[in-house]
Amino acid sequence: MVKLLEKLPAQECPKLLHRLIDGVCGRDLPRFQDYGSFWSLTEWMEMIDTLTYVFKTAVGKQLSSEEVIQSLTGLSSSYQDVVLKCLKGRKEEIRQALVEKTNTVSSAQLQDFDWQLKLALSSDKISSLQTPLLNLDLDIKENGTLKPVSIEMNREELHSLINTLEAANKVVLQLK
Structure with a gap:
């Protein structure tokens, strides 16, 4: 379902990906209303879930760039590069959010x-x-x-x- 990302013009892709990473880090997720002209609601949800999974898995399992690109098969190389660039730039922030989320499993x-x-x-x-x-x-x-x-x-x-x-x-x- 990552292929759905290509419905968005390449120049707007980093903005969406950074907003999605904000959501992974506990801030506001991107809103469907802002991107409803590109995807149906079902496509939107599938794409958001898939990309969120890719970001969390890449950071949580400390995947190499090649492994991340493998998880983005079906996506054109220019979009893969954009995803990889966003991921590399905010990797530490995502890792910190995942650690904090893990720590809150128990409030004791x-x-x-x-x-x-x-x-x-x-x-x-x-x-x-x-x-x-x-x-x-x-x-x-x-x-x-x-x-x-x-x-x-x-x-x-x-x-x-x-x-x-x-x-x-x-x-x-x-x-x-």
């Missing part, structure tokens, strides 16, 4: 934490236990409210938590 934020290491000497079932336990107290702020969460973990659960946090950190570092 860790405000503070405290931990204690304890040695459980016995339990109601075993007289001699001698197992180290970690008590982790988290203060989580969600929707402006502070909510305390307490977790008790044994050695294996702690190792699992540390491995998960390290994996999450690697993903965050790759986004930078």
